[in-house]
Amino acid sequence: MTTSSTRDRLTEALTEPMTALGLDLEAVDLSAAGKRSVLRVAVDKDGGVSMDDIAEATREVSRVLDDGDLMGERAYTLEVSSRGVDRPLALPRHWRRNVGRLVQVTFADPATEAVTGRLVSSDEDGAGLEVDGSPRRVLFDEVARAQVQIEFTKHEES
Structure with missing residues (x-):
């Protein structure tokens, strides 16, 4: 399975759970890092995200990944963060x-x-x-x- 199709499946699977937390799923990036993959998930909301929001989003992303076979058998590192100011204003x-x-x-x-x-x-x-x-x-x-x-x-x- 390609990284692009995995990223699309992850985006589809994570959008609703993030929305339920009051967050917008801004980006899902998946890249190889040696024998592991790095999954970066960016979230945002009006007023900005707090550390508590990030922690809650991390728990929910982990739950979704654990409940499904979205990442396959490959080991991965999960990073959940805010959108950040370096991303372009696209929406x-x-x-x-x-x-x-x-x-x-x-x-x-x-x-x-x-x-x-x-x-x-x-x-x-x-x-x-x-x-x-x-x-x-x-x-x-x-x-x-x-x-x-x-x-x-x-x-x-x-």
């Missing part, structure tokens, strides 16, 4: 959860210059940014890539 909920943060946006149209601005609003179609003090509407279907930028100083609300 409207990612944008909504990052309102107030600094975001860099690269557009699908190469003639449109990338922008970095403060994410001030988000809906199902797009987001509002404040770029150099001016409002800017960004439609999601125009975005090639968007990512939160790490800030080392706390942003003061105006």
Whole structure:
């Protein structure tokens, strides 16, 4: 069985249990590490995930894996974590959860210059940014890539 088909089966099997915990299943990554596999599961929710959420998700993923034959006979290491700020903003909920943060946006149209601005609003179609003090509407279907930028100083609300 291929890693891709195993990952798809894992995603299908884990989505409902994570939803029941109030979590969104953001990513399931499976990779080989010598004789073992490494299964990385990323979860998120509005307001962010706590260590208790991660512990509960880890227990539930372990239960699902133990109850089924999803990983086969191969030994594996399980890592459950939050989505993290390094992942691209790919869905409207990612944008909504990052309102107030600094975001860099690269557009699908190469003639449109990338922008970095403060994410001030988000809906199902797009987001509002404040770029150099001016409002800017960004439609999601125009975005090639968007990512939160790490800030080392706390942003003061105006």
